[in-house]
Amino acid sequence: MKEKILVVENEIIIACDIKTCLEKAGYTVPAIAAYGEQAIAKAAELRPDLVLMDVMLKGKMSGIEAAAEIGARFNIPVVYLTAYSDQSNLQKAKTTQPFGYILKPFEETQLITTIEIALNKYQTEVLMREALEKEKEHQKVKSQFFSMMSHEFRNPLSNIFTCAELLTNHSQQLNEAKKDEYLTHIQNSVQHLENLLGDVLLIGKAEIDKTQFKPEPLDLENFCKNLITDTQLTASENHKIIFTVQGSSSTTESSIIAQNSQLISLDEKMLRHILTNLLTNAVKYSPQGGTINFEIFYVPGEVIFRIKDEGIGIPEADQENLFNSFHRCSNVGTIPGNGLGLAIVKHYVELHGGEISFASKPGIGTTFIVNLPI
Structure with missing residues (x-):
């Protein structure tokens, strides 16, 4: 199934020509909008794969303002349609991080090629973001794992150190029953460490x-x-x-x-x-x-x-x-x-x-x- 493209164009004849061209290329055009507020509402309702946005729109909201809102709220890629190539408009448009520009008048080949490039670029960015999030999650889990592992090792080591210190420094004051108790604590802690190390090694051998x-x-x-x-x-x-x-x-x-x-x-x-x-x-x-x-x-x-x-x-x-x-x-x-x-x-x-x-x-x-x- 081909991608859905929302066409936002203030000239209805041009909008219909674009719709025909896109449908001929296999894309779906679920709606046409002429106002910025209308474009935002349609984007929220239809969740298109791409918005073809005219820079100059009817009403109070410009295409650049509408594109910024759509990108921020829905993370939908935008390609601008414009009859203007002056630096002022281009600088404003750049702040919305568009996925392409099409200057009017345009040819069908130019329109379709620009859209295909924009969609591919967007998919690549999505995959890269997902990979980055997975890597962040992996690093977070890895950090938590080593933090917990450090905590798990520290307790039995502390027990061993304390008991060994008591046996070394206070041996003469301890009766045989107390010595046996401390030795048992040491043996149990060593056994716990051995079991823990074995399990950690098993986790590490996963791959x-x-x-x-x-x-x-x-x-x-x-x-x-x-x-x-x-x-x-x-x-x-x-x-x-x-x-x-x-x-x-x-x-x-x-x-x-x-x-x-x-x-x-x-x-x-x-x-x-x-x-x-x-x-x-x-x-x-x-x-x-x-x-x-x-x-x-x-x-x-x-x-x-x-x-x-x-x-x-x-x-x-x-x-x-x-x-x-x-x-x-x-x-x-x-x-x-x-x-x-x-x-x-x-x-x-x-x-x-x-x-x-x-x-x-x-x-x-x-x-x-x-x-x-x-």
Whole structure:
């Protein structure tokens, strides 16, 4: 579909000739205006792709004034039509940053060529502005990322420094229980730093992982069974993980092996990270225990994983930012974490060409659903 051009010309005969010429070239002319106020109203109503504006118009408002208003309010490109080439008018017109000038009388070829150049120039500027805004947003996110990363590293480092200083300078005044307490704080902080560094490195490998995505045949049910065994070791006795596969004939409280085990091509390392993170989160954010349902559904063209817990849930105010790096929900309290896990999970799901979604209610629990094409 060709672009819409609003013609603003105070001579009706010339305006009709321009309309005919433009329509002959394949453009659409939705309206003709002869007054500046009328041109602004039509621009607001029709939102044309370009305005062909006569410098001299009927009424109190000049074409230059109307063009300035249209550009400021609607960001629509303007090409001037004028019978005047004096420097005074040209200087005034330049202040509105037009996309071209056509001097009367003009030939059809000149009119069409000027319009085509103006439209192409405008599209280029739009693309450049969009690219600039994306770059600004990228730099903003990057700056926020490093700021938050600095904050996350500073806390455990401060704990290590404080405990080490106490052990060094006041060792004789400390009993063995207090020394053990400070050593435990140091060990926990070091472990936190190690986990944080590992997650940050995973985030940094995002571009590399696009080329390292290597799906291979995988015995999915046995793979998930082993993940559940590992997760159950770190969970309390109050946590019960129930694993089911659609169409399977038996279920136990820990896991089942489907009678018809299937080999599916997925990236094992990435899938391990996806499911391990979701399972450990289900345990971690269910501090009182409860049942965790881990289900697999085979449907044509994809496999669906559903992990449902009975934990603290996700407050509605936090749900929009759940997959953002370093975001932690307002109700996690002292539960440890750095807010990077789900950001990495989402990235790995998308590398598979899949989708991740969730539903949650505070105090009731959370359900994550991962769809992966196979």
